[in-house]
Amino acid sequence: MPTRYAIIGTGMMGQEHIRNIALLPDVAITAIADPDEGMRAAGTTVAGQHGFADLRAFSDFRELLSAGLADAIVVASPNDTHFAVMDALMATRLPVLLEKPSATDASGATTLALRAESRDAPVWVAMEYRYMPPVARLVEEVRAGATGRPKMISIVEHRFPFLTKVGHWNRFSARSGGTMVEKCCHFFDLMRLIAQSEPVRLYASGAQDVNHLDEDHGGQRPDILDNAFVIIDFANGMRAALDLCMFAEGAYFQEQVSVTGDAGKVEAVVPGPARFWPGGAERVSEIIVSPRADKAPRREAIHVDERVLRAGDHHGGTFYQHERFLRLVREGGTPEVTLHDGARAVEMGAAAERSIRDGVIVSL
Ligand SMILES: NC(=O)c1ccc[n+]([C@@H]2O[C@H](COP(=O)([O-])OP(=O)(O)OC[C@H]3O[C@@H](n4cnc5c(N)ncnc54)[C@H](O)[C@@H]3O)[C@@H](O)[C@H]2O)c1
Known part of the structure; x- marks a missing residue:
């Protein structure tokens, strides 16, 4: 059974994540969410070109989460959405790779860090x-x-x-x-x-x-x-x-x-x-x-x-980070970037x- 990913936000960086996940062994991208119709279509196309034609596309990330299609989530929506997206994700048991910066201000970022301490599943901040x-x-x-x-x-x-x-x-x-x-x-x-x-x-x-x-x-x-x-x-x-x-x-x-x-x-x-x-x-x-x-x-x-x-665009950093995140998803452990x-x-x-x-x- 492949490890199933969902991507929240399929703009420039979300599409880079799709291309890099496609280089990993035994994985699938099963869902994406983006409120922008053009970027949702672009994300669907890029995923299709990389062997993931069979995915569901949502305009609201909450619907994606309710659909229960993924084993791991990648968050690549704009910085000022990270707090609200993570607020919803905290209640799930899914491992998360959250694009930097974790929030737009120190108090939001610290609040998320404190909340993660009592969460079962890991959150890894993407620092390519x-x-x-x-x-x-x-x-x-x-x-x-x-x-x-x-x-x-x-x-x-x-x-x-x-x-x-x-x-x-x-x-x-x-x-x-x-x-x-x-x-x-x-x-x-x-x-x-x-x-x-x-x-x-x-x-x-x-x-x-x-x-x-x-x-x-x-x-x-x-x-x-x-x-x-x-x-x-x-x-x-x-x-x-x-x-x-x-x-x-x-x-x-x-x-x-x-x-x-x-x-x-x-x-x-x-x-x-x-x-x-x-x-x-x-x-x-x-x-x-x-x-x-x-x-x-x-x-x-x-x-x-x-x-x-x-x-x-990151001289290989996105791929090598994904290799290690996938190991965390499959084998458990502590994120390298908390x-x-x-x-x-x-x-x-x-x-x-x-x-x-x-x-x-x-x-x-
Ligand atoms: N680590 C890196 O080197 C690196 C590089 C580029 C971007 N990033 C980060 O990735 C994130 C996205 O940046 P980008 O360059 O792809 O921006 P972008 O504008 O190209 O893409 C963001 C996408 O998120 C969508 N979006 C907006 N609100 C959303 C929501 N509530 N739920 C789901 N999707 C939503 C937008 O419609 C857009 O398609 C940012 O946090 C950015 O800082 C990181």
Whole structure:
């Protein structure tokens, strides 16, 4: 009997989930839910193209849940729907993969994390960047001692502007949580993962300087940041910096993650989605290990299966995360990224938004 998935929200990311689930062994997608007729049809078509023609499509996710068609749920609806969708899902016994950010604000995210403690089935917050092969390798190298004692983390993301979404939900901080929550929760999560410590203090500077300035959505102008620097102190003495620029899609690499310690530096460099690069060419990512002692950096290309790369925009992260989520669904256990992790990432993002807005250092 295949493991049966249902997808709530079949926009861009929901369709990426469908393509990645299709690469897993012995699975089926049995149901989707999306209130938007066009996206419901697109989700049905993509599922059909990947061997799941026999599914039911609902406009209301509550009807999907009542139909009892699934063994696991993937939530890929807009950020401001996550709380209400999770509110309903909490009452079920189904494992859930919930797209980040778990909620648009820290109090909603914390409420969900507390409620999950008494729930029987696991909720895994989708943090695809942890599972990109070059980033996963960087974490392994740091754990294996390549940096010595790690002290500094730097994450640079220089990428394309926010894409157009159904209802323009990602153009407004009230609906997305703001850029620091919506996009950067990934990087705050990675910092916590690498540091193995909790953030204590944060300062950020940022603005909306270039993107979406001439857009008008029903009389409202987008209010989301398109560039920022964020500096974070961790309880164990480590420090981290994020450099985000969303008008830099000409850069060869989209993410550059580095960790430096008393014995060396490890860096992962990751290209952006091939579909936005001339010719649609896939580019390899790299890991660079630079010990202080021998001053001879080792560069290694990280090759990711082409089928996996083609299934999404996240350099394979979505697939490798799904492999592990499926193991959790079949064998039980604890999610690798909990609602508690999700809440900490939202809290850091909300603190960065506040630091930028008020020009203050925020204690966490
Ligand atoms: N982890 C990542 O790297 C990553 C990347 C992109 C998006 N995301 C996340 O995935 C989610 C969806 O983003 P997207 O880019 O696919 O947006 P999108 O607008 O392309 O798709 C969202 C879909 O959800 C539907 N929807 C709205 N309300 C709904 C509801 N109540 N029930 C079911 N469906 C509903 C919309 O009609 C739309 O089709 C967001 O939370 C976003 O932050 C994560």
